[in-house]
Amino acid sequence: WYHSLDNFRNGYLPKHWDAARGPWSEAHARELFRSVLQGYLLSLRAMIQVGHRVISEAVILPATRDLYLDSLTGVRVFLFGVRCPLPIAQERERQRADRHKGVPIELDVPEFDLVHSHGPYDAEVDSSVTPLEDAVAIFSAALSSTPAAFGRMRAEQTAAEFARACIFCEVVEQTRPAHVIYETPATVAFLDQLRQPHDPAHVLVIPKAHVENIYAVDDALGAELFAAHALVARAVKRAFGPEGITTWSSNEPGANQEVPHFHLHVYPRRFGVPYPPVITKPETPVADDVLAQSADRLRRAITDLRSGT
Ligand SMILES: [Zn+2]
Incomplete structure (x- = not known):
């Protein structure tokens, strides 16, 4: 069963996103984005709890990492990374037909480098150099191992919270x-x-x-x-x-x-x-x-x- 976060974002009419293009938009829009993201993650959790094997596609930023960790507590999660250089991501963004008013999301933002900053994945490919079939093979093979990356991300978050000076x-x-x-x-x-x-x-x-x-x-x-x-x-x-x-x-x-x-x-x-x-x-x-x-x-x-x- 597969849903991307975009499916959920599109549940709101374009007018709701006029000023709100993602987690790096204005404050009120970020709130809407955050609550859509939370609903998305809890929906994934619900599907997993009734026995579905779920594939999710979304961007984990430092600002939203806690939502992922909280929403998916106690669930077995494999973390797979699909990355590519910024110019290629921008070109792909321009090709997309489903963006609001046809305007691509600006990807040349400081957050671009943070997308993969949460640490290692269970498996990872660079989609600009790895052919699709090879990527599928890499991820399929990784599924037979024990997932570790999500647990590591959680441990780091807990340690960071603890270390934050009170x-x-x-x-x-x-x-x-x-x-x-x-x-x-x-x-x-x-x-x-x-x-x-x-x-x-x-x-x-x-x-x-x-x-x-x-x-x-x-x-x-x-x-x-x-x-x-x-x-x-x-x-x-x-x-x-x-x-x-x-x-x-x-x-x-x-x-x-x-x-x-x-x-x-x-x-x-x-x-x-x-x-x-x-x-x-x-x-x-x-x-x-x-x-x-x-x-x-x-x-x-x-x-x-x-x-x-
Ligand atoms: Zn204290």
Whole structure:
């Protein structure tokens, strides 16, 4: 059973693609492309799950690699590469009759070199020099081996995600400076370096372990986090006397979680001071001496609260 991604793209009338010619088009068009790609991949998965042997033809770019890996988890995948030099790809593109308004897709883009950048294939041919029958023979022979390339791509992705520096883990490991005001065996609280309100006492309380969001917080950690969270709120109230305090956590990008390490906010409020704060990018960090003074006041308040004075 064979379907190319183009079959799915063509499910949308040309007008939907006017500004959208692929993964390197404008942002709104990229979104449409991405969701069509995701639907395509999940359809392939569904066909495989009910027993079909599926041939798919698509371009794997770094920006869409995660969709391939997520959609085809647990499925046996052979990765075969068909490449050719840019001038030949452009000539073939010009010969195509099925492109929108007959306009070929521009292939001379930085992404052209990324198409095959995900690492080795289970088998590969250069279609400008390998005759079709030879290519078929090469791929047929490879099918009797054990697929390895897709698994390797997944392992590399996982390693890359792990290695990507987490700024809150750096605070925990003290490799990134922060104004820490309180610490327990499993949590640490420090001043947010960016968004400080009228009373510069916007505090973040985080688990020391790299827990991505609230879904992974277990009972014991939750108890310790919330106890620290409440103590910090009392300390902010005591040290700064705000007229109110807002607390929250944002979980997943859909909720605008910006650092993928769970964090609880403590945010002092004043009547007449707008909330939420207006964020202009790029943001300027709050002056270090302002944060240092706040941290001192909060540490003293915590000491007082804990000693019952
Ligand atoms: Zn982390």
